[in-house]
Amino acid sequence: MVDITRRTLLTLAAGGAAASVGPFYLRRAQAADAIPIAGIHDASGGIDIYGRPMINCLQLAVEELNAAGGVLGKPLNLVNYDPQSNMQLYTQYATEAATKQKAAVVFGGILSASREAMRPTLRRFKTPYFYSLLYEGGVCDRNIFCMGSTPAQTLQKFTPFVMKRFNGKKIYTLAADYNYGQITAKWIKKFATESGGDVVATDFFPLDVNDFGPTIRKIQAAQPDIIMSVLVGANHNAFYRQWVAAGMKNKIPMASTTFGIGNEQLTTSPEEQNGIIVSYAYLDGIQTPENKAFLAKYTKRFDDKADPVTEGAAMTYHAVNLWAKAAELAGSVDRDKVIEALETGLSFIGPAGKTTIDPATHHDTLDVYIAEVRDRKFNVLESYLQQPPADTAAVCNLRAHPNENKQFVIDVKV
Amino acid sequence: MDYIVIIVLQLAVTVANLALIAAGLAIVFGMMRVINFAHGEFLMLGGYAAIVSHRAGVNLWIAMFVVAPLVVGAVGAVLERLVIRRLYGRMIDTMLATWGISLALIGLVTVVFGNTVSGISPPLGSLEVGRYAIGRYELLLAVVCAALYGGGWLLLRRTSFGLIARGTMQNRTMAAALGVDPGRVYAVTFAAGAAVTGLAGALIAPIAGVVPTIGAAYIAKAFITVISGGAAIIAGTLSSATLLGSINTAFAFAFSPVLGEVALLAAAVILLRLLPQGITGRFFRKSL
Numbered sequence: 073m074v075d076i077t078r079r080t081l082l083t084l085a086a087g088g089a090a091a092s093v094g095p096f097y098l099r100r101a102q103a104a105d106a107i108p109i110a111g112i113h114d115a116s117g118g119i120d121i122y123g124r125p126m127i128n129c130l131q132l133a134v135e136e137l138n139a140a141g142g143v144l145g146k147p148l149n150l151v152n153y154d155p156q157s158n159m160q161l162y163t164q165y166a167t168e169a170a171t172k173q174k175a176a177v178v179f180g181g182i183l184s185a186s187r188e189a190m191r192p193t194l195r196r197f198k199t200p201y202f203y204s205l206l207y208e209g210g211v212c213d214r215n216i217f218c219m220g221s222t223p224a225q226t227l228q229k230f231t232p233f234v235m236k237r238f239n240g241k242k243i244y245t246l247a248a249d250y251n252y253g254q255i256t257a258k259w260i261k262k263f264a265t266e267s268g269g270d271v272v273a274t275d276f277f278p279l280d281v282n283d284f285g286p287t288i289r290k291i292q293a294a295q296p297d298i299i300m301s302v303l304v305g306a307n308h309n310a311f312y313r314q315w316v317a318a319g320m321k322n323k324i325p326m327a328s329t330t331f332g333i334g335n336e337q338l339t340t341s342p343e344e345q346n347g348i349i350v351s352y353a354y355l356d357g358i359q360t361p362e363n364k365a366f367l368a369k370y371t372k373r374f375d376d377k378a379d380p381v382t383e384g385a386a387m388t389y390h391a392v393n394l395w396a397k398a399a400e401l402a403g404s405v406d407r408d409k410v411i412e413a414l415e416t417g418l419s420f421i422g423p424a425g426k427t428t429i430d431p432a433t434h435h436d437t438l439d440v441y442i443a444e445v446r447d448r449k450f451n452v453l454e455s456y457l458q459q460p461p462a463d464t465a466a467v468c469n470l471r472a473h474p475n476e477n478k479q480f481v482i483d484v485k486v
Numbered sequence: 487m488d489y490i491v492i493i494v495l496q497l498a499v500t501v502a503n504l505a506l507i508a509a510g511l512a513i514v515f516g517m518m519r520v521i522n523f524a525h526g527e528f529l530m531l532g533g534y535a536a537i538v539s540h541r542a543g544v545n546l547w548i549a550m551f552v553v554a555p556l557v558v559g560a561v562g563a564v565l566e567r568l569v570i571r572r573l574y575g576r577m578i579d580t581m582l583a584t585w586g587i588s589l590a591l592i593g594l595v596t597v598v599f600g601n602t603v604s605g606i607s608p609p610l611g612s613l614e615v616g617r618y619a620i621g622r623y624e625l626l627l628a629v630v631c632a633a634l635y636g637g638g639w640l641l642l643r644r645t646s647f648g649l650i651a652r653g654t655m656q657n658r659t660m661a662a663a664l665g666v667d668p669g670r671v672y673a674v675t676f677a678a679g680a681a682v683t684g685l686a687g688a689l690i691a692p693i694a695g696v697v698p699t700i701g702a703a704y705i706a707k708a709f710i711t712v713i714s715g716g717a718a719i720i721a722g723t724l725s726s727a728t729l730l731g732s733i734n735t736a737f738a739f740a741f742s743p744v745l746g747e748v749a750l751l752a753a754a755v756i757l758l759r760l761l762p763q764g765i766t767g768r769f770f771r772k773s774l
Contacts, residue, residue: 116601117601118601118699120601121601121602249744275742275743276742276743276744277743277744278744278747280702280703281703281743281744281747282694282695282700282703283500283503283693283694284743285496285499285500285620285624286496286500286735286738286739286743286746287738287743289492289493289496289618289620289739290739292492292617292618292619293489293618295617306602306603306695306697306699306700307694307697307700307703309603309605309695310605310693310694310695313605313607313608313692313693313694313695314608314621314693316607316608317607317608317612317621317623317624317692317693318612318619318620318621319611319612319614319619319621320612320619335602338602339602339603339604339605339695340605341605341606341607343607344607
């Protein structure tokens with residue numbers, strides 16, 4: 073009802089605004105044969121370390137599609153916006169991409185806050201939106217496709233795997249003190265309990281904390297079998313250093329849900345990182361022909377000093393290809409047609425394995441890998457194919473409720 | 487028993503950490519009354535100076551104890567000559583100017599070294615206490631901190647330079663009338679404050695790592711420690727670091743690290759309500 077009223081109002085207003093709209097039509101006419109698409113990732117500022125590899129992969133995917141003849145016979149015209157790690161700029165650039173550039177699709181967003189800043193804007197302007205970073209799950213909106221892994225997809229296999237590998241039941245969790253850390257800590261507790269183990273304590277740390285001394289003493293008192301790190305960002309990086317300095321490295325093994333998302337394997341020393349177990353939907357150590365070919369292309373295009381490919385970056389690559397596939401299938405880049413095509417359960421096989429869109433949640437069924445960090449590389453130990461987004465599916469069904477538009481807070485029952 | 491020993495050691499480390507990051511500010515702000523908002527960035531520069539020179543082949547200890555203080559002391563001297571010197575006695579203007587310097591330094595270092603964490607593993611291994619262990623390097627920091635404050639006390643109390651510096655800060659005109667060049671004393675004191683800050687930044691770097699923005703994690707704590715300490719810079723900074731560090735450690739052990747941080751800030755607020763002149767406004771009044 074609200075929508076209709078707003079639309080009616082907009083139609084009325086459109087007449088009055090016709091004169092000012094003129095230049096936009098001209099611009100569109102000039103670029104009529106190229107399809108405009110947008111990327112909105114931080115290339116500078118506090119979280120650019122996450123953004124840079126994603127921008128590279130977006131660039132690479134678009135260049136490959138263009139070299140192969142574009143989409144629907146037209147080249148893609150990619151414009152990259154840099155929100156400089158500033159949430160206000162996300163909203164501003166999302167509006168600019170949707171209204172001025174008339175992008176057919178937007179890829180972008182890093183922190184959940186940036187996604188939630190752009191999502192309502194892009195929904196209002198009917199511009200389909202792909203979000204590629206792993207996150208806490210629960211987004212339910214037909215205009216967005218969340219490509220990254222969610223806690224249920226990784227932790228369900230990861231927690232029992234870690235307990236078995238280290239032959240331990242007592243877990244001590246260290247987590248960043250915001251929604252991702254809080255929610256992930258709950259999932260760890262749930263899956264640990266279900267596997268016959270226990271989380272003996274969970275400590276949360278604000279993002280500006282870099283002194284972990286008292287916590288390390290508390291861990292020594294609690295004597296857990298396993299440390300689970302959900303620490304995020306530059307300050308928390310200090311934990312790995314202090315852990316080694318306290319002589320704990322060879323006493324209690326460590327697993328992490330976050331080590332590597334910001335390429336921590338490059339910012340810590342091998343002494344600090346060797347032996348940490350991680351789990352993602354993509355790791356550059358995946359030994360498939362697709363991934364080896366992909367990494368060769370990536371290195372050739374951006375040279376070997378480029379940021380290593382992270383899960384967010386690989387899923388961006390998958391996202392672009394899935395969108396292109398959907399547009400070809402729909403025969404158009406029109407939003408509703410593309411979304412309907414994606415909802416047929418399209419899949420793409422690429423560096424991260426097979427990614428299949430889940431029509432009910434607009435998340436994806438993906439392959440999950442467990443790896444050990446060793447000398448700045450990820451050695452894959454185990455892979456679990458085609459993990460469904462069970463957490464979001466528990467609260468979100470866009471088939472039954474296509475107009476849903478919110479991020480559910482998933483109630484984790486321990 | 488082991489637990490008590492390790493808590494006492496942890497306490498010493500936490501207090502030393504606070505006292506170290508506040509030491510340079512105690513000179514620049516406590517003594518000279520210059521509100522240096524770029525203090526956090528001086529710490530950051532010290533960290534980079536140590537890590538970069540160590541990677542270039544300099545011995546780690548020389549990098550930390552010699553290169554870092556020299557580099558940051560030089561930066562301090564240049565900034566004093568170009569900016570701070572023109573603003574003595576103008577507190578608000580100094581605040582704005584040093585804030586600008588802070589932003590510029592963050593930007594500059596980001597351009598040169600990138601916005602990523604750099605670090606070196608702490609040397610020396612760990613000390614075992616029963617089933618507990620603590621980094622030997624962290625304990626070394628406590629020793630260095632004690633030496634630094636002891637040396638500072640000797641310098642200010644027993645040398646003629648210390649006397650002249652204290653006198654100049656107390657009464658600039660009188661010092662000038664007695665044949666001292668106050669401009670020079672100010673410049674040397676500011677550079678010394680910067681050098682001490684550089685040393686502290688270098689010493690902390692192996693534990694915390696460095697990023698261009700790391701100053702933000704320290705600046706508030708440094709100011710709180712110095713202000714809570716009051717007029718006597720050595721006794722004041724040490725006593726407030728001890729008090730605030732103890733409260734932080736106690737709450738971190740009893741509850742959680744988050745509450746430890748909260749308790750530190752809350753304690754500082756209550757302290758300044760009860761003792762607006764800082765600790766040395768009422769206790770240790772005759773001390774330095």
